[in-house]
């Protein structure tokens with residue numbers, strides 16, 4: 001059976017293939033291939049994917065491009081096709097002086113994927129700017145629209161992560177004309193203190209780009225998927241105990257629980273640079289695993305499992321991958337595929 005390579009469609013640059021890849025530039029192309037037999041998978045830029053081997057199904061690759069703009073007295077609105085590049089869209093807004101997305105500059109990937117894990121950076125999340133999400137239910141071929149509440153956004157979560165049957169074709173953004181800069185995040189806070197006046201959206205985006213370029217490896221140079229793990233959330237009693245043993249441990253209250261910094265936990269174990277086969281923990285950013293030298297998906301899985309075990313052993317904290325883990329039949333967990 002003919003297969004299609006996913007090598008250039010995942011920023012980890014892992015070798016994998018799919019049974020079939022369908023490029024969707026117009027919705028008619030999607031409708032023409034429905035109903036799909038299981039398994040199937042929607043793909044954008046592949047910057048949040050770990051393919052643990054060949055995928056024995058159909059990949060629907062969103063390549064839809066178009067941006068529609070309108071406004072009312074209070075807000076700017078953009079209806080953006082899912083295949084548009086996220087960073088280019090952010091820059092097109094800030095270059096027009098429109099604020100709201102600047103903190104999310106340089107996040108790789110497509111607009112259609114942004115609601116899936118409610119992308120976030122430097123104190124702003126997609127949930128803050130998303131008016132609605134328009135999708136096709138791949139089971140029925142029917143159009144479905146989700147308002148912000150129906151998206152069930154949470155930290156790196158949304159309804160599109162619990163139900164994988166939606167193909168997001170457009171996202172509607174609402175950006176208030178009375179824009180308020182969000183400069184509360186560490187590096188932006190320090191930078192803005194030095195300024196004499198309120199920075200423009202473009203100036204903030206440029207600063208975010210500078211900070212990110214210093215901190216994060218560019219997947220074009222060193223293949224990676226950004227943060228491999230989510231920041232773990234623990235009960236406050238557990239956090240208190242940890243603080244007694246490790247007074248310098250960063251902790252952030254979220255409701256009645258406490259969020260820990262996964263990168264800090266990994267760094268404290270001395271795992272920066274740790275390598276398994278061709279996969280390694282990035283030298284400067286412990287939360288990022290990189291394909292250093294022709295890594296296989298097995299190398300990445302073994303490295304990730306090692307980190308999970310070590311963090312659990314030392315802190316009693318269970319790290320969970322932020323990246324989407326795909327096996328022969330679709331979504332799964334590291335544990336499931338490590339045994340395959």
Ligand SMILES: Cc1cc2nc3c(=O)[nH]c(=O)nc-3n(C[C@H](O)[C@H](O)[C@H](O)COP(=O)(O)OP(=O)(O)OC[C@H]3O[C@@H](n4cnc5c(N)ncnc54)[C@H](O)[C@@H]3O)c2cc1C
Nearest residue numbers: 042044045046047048108109110112113119120168225226
């Ligand atoms: C260097 C680097 C830095 C990063 N920094 C951040 C960061 O700061 N914050 C952050 O939140 N993320 C970050 N990421 C992760 C990644 O950029 C985001 O998750 C991004 O939204 C993924 O977009 P994508 O198009 O590549 O999605 P893909 O990797 O192709 O897909 C990701 C998930 O979304 C689903 N999906 C994709 N498109 C659609 C669609 N049209 N309809 C329905 N489902 C869809 C896929 O099925 C999959 O489950 C980073 C990644 C890298 C490599």
